[in-house]
Amino acid sequence: MARMELNGIAKAYGTVEVMRDIDLVIEDGEFVVLVGPSGCGKSTLLRMIAGLEPITAGDFTIDGERMNEVPPRERDIAMVFQSYALYPHMDVARNMGFSMEIARAPAAERQGRVAAAARTLGLDTLLARLPRALSGGQRQRVAMGRAIVRDPRAFLFDEPLSNLDAALRVEMRLEIARLHRKLGATMVYVTHDQVEAMTLADRIVVLEAGRIRQIGAPLDLYERPANRFVAQFIGSPTMNILPVTAEAGAVRLADGSRIEMPQARPGASHLGIRPEHLEVTDPGEGQIVGTADVVEHLGSDTNIAVSVAGIGALMVRRQGTATLRPGDRIGLGIAPGKAHLFDAEGRALRPAPAD
Amino acid sequence: MASIRRTPALLTALKYAALAGYVGFALFPLYWLVKIALTPERVIFSEGTQLWPSAVTLENFRTVLFHSDFLAFFSNSLMVSLGTAAATTLIAAASGYAFSRFRFSGKRLIIAVMLVTQMFPLLMIIAPIYKIVAAIGLLNSLTSLIVVYTAFNIPFATFLMQSFFDAIPKDLEEAAMMDGCTRFQALRKVIVPLTLPGLGATLGFVFTAAWSELLFALMLINSNDRMTFPVGLLTFVSKFSVDWGQMMAAGVLALVPSCLFFIFIQRYLVQGLTTGAVKG
Structure with a gap:
């Protein structure tokens, strides 16, 4: 079991600073997902936790013990690599039991743990195979098995599902969620896939350009993004961002329409509204009028790209099917209380607390 | 795939001919080495350029192994x-x-x-x-x-x-x-x-x-x-x-x-x- 604490962690390659001021506490048994666009430093951060990448500055502790200079083998942390990194010359059983082989654990205990992990992951019949004789999904399971067998105090996952096809990815995602519930171990998971982040995480850490932009529970980030970056990164399709001019208690869109917003105050420069919070109405109703450009029927939902004169393109999402056709004139209403306001620096403006 | 299947037989034949030519060229010195090593000393200068001598002997190998x-x-x-x-x-x-x-x-x-x-x-x-x-x-x-x-x-x-x-x-x-x-x-x-x-x-x-x-x-x-x-x-x-015969025999052994x-x-x-x- 492990509580990890990162205090002012920074990373530099030579004189190039890629990461700084990372403050993060990962509670014992917590599932934390590091998410962000490629190059944001999420993998580097994970590798620093693993001990595979030296920490340039700051303190990293596990259960109060400083870990900065401790080599990976002494951190008692297991890691599942994006590439799986299975040892190609060892069969599945030896791959999974390798850590115990290195630790000189008794063979009987090792075999018992390997067998138990194999049963959990449905690998019983594959133990004698070499990795090259396995499918991608099976390799992924072996990589997870290798981590489980060790019974480490924490698990790290570096984009473990990104090499799987879509169906398998959903299946393994559930598997990982189950595993977390069963083991109750601390897990840190890196992904660029926000669906994985939203579904797996107790808390999500959103990174951009080597900085933490927001930390919070999945729905927190969805409902109360701290800034434009997080607002647009979480949620799919992406949140619409419209430039506005602020008035007292309202904002005015570029096409002149006025939208009442209690949090509106001088300095507000952009309005954010998620596609699912725009309601399709008859033209003339709602605050905005536009023309449906593209209608994407997904079955459960319908995505409509709407072009609005003076504003540009807006994405709208409706539950169920819609009878709209490209070229139809429609009105759009902003669901009350669902719009977000951001200032020129991209910070979210919150409604003043009600007295 | 389709383009591979449609490759004309002639082209395939030419490819193999080229490969065979190269292999022959590369192996010919080896062949010559073995041939001379097996040629008895008395005929080496009379039949030296023939592709295969009229008689073969292991005498050269024996000399090289036991008398040199x-x-x-x-x-x-x-x-x-x-x-x-x-x-x-x-x-x-x-x-x-x-x-x-x-x-x-x-x-x-x-x-x-x-x-x-x-x-x-x-x-x-x-x-x-x-x-x-x-x-x-x-x-x-x-x-x-x-x-x-x-x-x-x-x-x-x-x-x-x-x-x-x-x-x-x-x-x-x-x-x-x-x-x-x-x-x-x-x-x-x-x-x-x-x-x-x-x-x-x-x-x-x-x-x-x-x-x-x-x-x-x-x-x-x-x-x-x-x-x-x-x-x-x-x-x-x-x-x-x-001593060509012995030299070649030694070469073969080498x-x-x-x-x-x-x-x-x-x-x-x-x-x-x-x-x-x-x-x-």
Whole structure:
């Protein structure tokens, strides 16, 4: 079991600073997902936790013990690599039991743990195979098995599902969620896939350009993004961002329409509204009028790209099917209380607390 | 796929003809070697240019094996070549690993210097080498040959080994280190088994190079009982005649270890051991 604490962690390659001021506490048994666009430093951060990448500055502790200079083998942390990194010359059983082989654990205990992990992951019949004789999904399971067998105090996952096809990815995602519930171990998971982040995480850490932009529970980030970056990164399709001019208690869109917003105050420069919070109405109703450009029927939902004169393109999402056709004139209403306001620096403006 | 199937038969035939031509061209000297070795001495000059002699004999082999210094040459060569191959491969593996995995200052400089050493014609440095070897009292010893050959083969062998290490994903080592290995354990348990094909190739390459080296062996060795095989071959050339049959027989025998060696390492050379390591 492990509580990890990162205090002012920074990373530099030579004189190039890629990461700084990372403050993060990962509670014992917590599932934390590091998410962000490629190059944001999420993998580097994970590798620093693993001990595979030296920490340039700051303190990293596990259960109060400083870990900065401790080599990976002494951190008692297991890691599942994006590439799986299975040892190609060892069969599945030896791959999974390798850590115990290195630790000189008794063979009987090792075999018992390997067998138990194999049963959990449905690998019983594959133990004698070499990795090259396995499918991608099976390799992924072996990589997870290798981590489980060790019974480490924490698990790290570096984009473990990104090499799987879509169906398998959903299946393994559930598997990982189950595993977390069963083991109750601390897990840190890196992904660029926000669906994985939203579904797996107790808390999500959103990174951009080597900085933490927001930390919070999945729905927190969805409902109360701290800034434009997080607002647009979480949620799919992406949140619409419209430039506005602020008035007292309202904002005015570029096409002149006025939208009442209690949090509106001088300095507000952009309005954010998620596609699912725009309601399709008859033209003339709602605050905005536009023309449906593209209608994407997904079955459960319908995505409509709407072009609005003076504003540009807006994405709208409706539950169920819609009878709209490209070229139809429609009105759009902003669901009350669902719009977000951001200032020129991209910070979210919150409604003043009600007295 | 479709375009491959539609390849005209003529083109295929031409391809095979070209390959057959090349193989014939490459193997013809070998064939000639064996043929002369089997030709009895009395007909060698009358039928020397025929494709197959009217009579064959193993007499040349018998003479070479039992009535010449051949076995001494052979064991000298074996010692020098194995020693060189082992020393070079060990050092090249270590330096190749360092070049492949570590970042250190002066790395580029060292690589550049190693490349430069490969640019001098041997003839230019043979005199200084002779001086050095003489000064440390190693003249006329097999050790001197092992040292000199090792020094000359290390740069190339290092680059060869480096490329083999480069081909092994870093993830594997990191996974091993997460699994509790020290860097050295990771090297021994994970990297070395996967580098066997590379080690085999390097061993084979260096062995062959040392086995057939003549110039230094000629310069640094002068007594009969220390001669390596290529130098020994020259003893079949006397002041008045060349004993072609015996020389060729000795040549055929000299091919045996190389062939055995390559048969032995062949499976490591072809095997793609890293398949299945990462995704794919």
